[in-house]
Amino acid sequence: MRSSGAPASSAGALHVPADWRDFFALTKPRVMSLVIFTGLCGLLAAPERIHPVLAFTAILCIAVGAGGAAALNQWWEADIDAEMKRTAARPLPQGRMNRTDARDFGVAISVGSVLLMGLAISWLAAGILAISIVYYAVVYTIWLKPRTPQNIVIGGGAGAFPPLIGWVAATGEISLMPVLLFAIIFFWTPPHFWALALFVKTDYAKVGIPMMPVVAGEKSTRRQILVYALLLLPLSVLPWWLGGAGRFYGASAAVLSLLFLALSVRVGLRDRTGPEDTMRPEKQLFGYSVIYLFVLFAALVVDRFLPL
């Protein structure tokens, strides 16, 4: 957003109040599903158990906090979203909602989730939740995204918080294992997002967002995808190697990460053949990266309950 809190042009003449479904859409429910899943995995993989009601509350707070950060992201980027095909149908660019309503909604549910986490679970978990919201809404969205092609690398930290928060909610302390889970998502984010940015490159270029393929070029982005995939392989098996997870997780992580690396090699060592290129390897890597994270974290939880 460039003008402070000014309503979007079409939203200025709103006659119909925003539908509740528009508020729900502001929370980016699809992203939230991954946040809930990784947060839940962090909570379940932790060595200590908490009461199911408190566990549910912790996950609810993580989800609502992520939703609040997503709403603030859409409030700030409403004009950019209107220019991009992928985001043009969102409530703000479509003029279905006042911009200030989106901002107030984002702030309210963010603050509410942190307070509930602090009062019901622990103030350490609440503090990390608050940091993650500020990290995504301010550090990433407002500060880094429009300024540096490394936006995704640093901003990826925001998405890496849920398992850490889940773990801290269960144990009440930060240890090496949840930091490793944080690091796995941190190193997974660049290849995941840059694979997407390679095939929606024209949209980002149009709105002036310095995504890596736009600024450094495709070749450099492809090499960096490869580097991150290479780093992810040892990092993902580290929880097993250090004794924080069992053999089932170790084997799963090795197989999943090798496949991730193979798909990244295919993307990293090729060039776009021309305007008719369907970018299939990039789309496959992006699709697999989502599955990778789901299965890797599921393996961690399964491993925790396996009598091995």
Place this chain on the structure above:
Amino acid sequence: MTRETDPARVRRSRNIVLGSLLAAFVILVFLISLAKMS
């Protein structure tokens, strides 16, 4: 998503959703209190 164009109906559905969420929140706070005491 097709948008409802009658403001009264939109407000009504918003009130129903908000009311349900508030009711769920009250129940959750009650359950959290029980969990904390156990």
